[in-house]
Amino acid sequence: MRIVLADRYPGAQFWAFGDGAEMADTLLALVLRGEKTASCCSYTAFRQDGAPAVGGYHVILDGADNPACVIRTVAQRLVRYCDVTADMAALEGEGDKSLDYWRAAHRDFFQREGGFSPEMLLVFEQFTLxxxxQ
Structure with missing residues (x-):
């Protein structure tokens, strides 16, 4: 299936949300329900992974590493963690969709990733399913 998807969506990256199988499945479910239409990553991770630019495709994997859906980036912007707005947090669709929830969950995530600062640069990406x- 991956070969077929790579042919259908040239240049697509295959990846899962989050940093574990449970988080991958939880965030994937939000995408499939239409509640999650945005995501972010550290600018450092973005540069290391070479993520597709606006218009690029992503094949999103579930927690078992199976292709579950394809999304397409429709907008990207650089923003500091401390400058993420309530509207941006709501687009990520996580928890109660509040900025407070977003800040706590993402601070924890970036700390696990190896580096957090309120001033850190993020790449905020909006996408469409x-x-x-599956």
């Missing part, structure tokens, strides 16, 4: 694969 293109295809369900």
């Amino acid at each position: 293109i295809e369900r694969l």
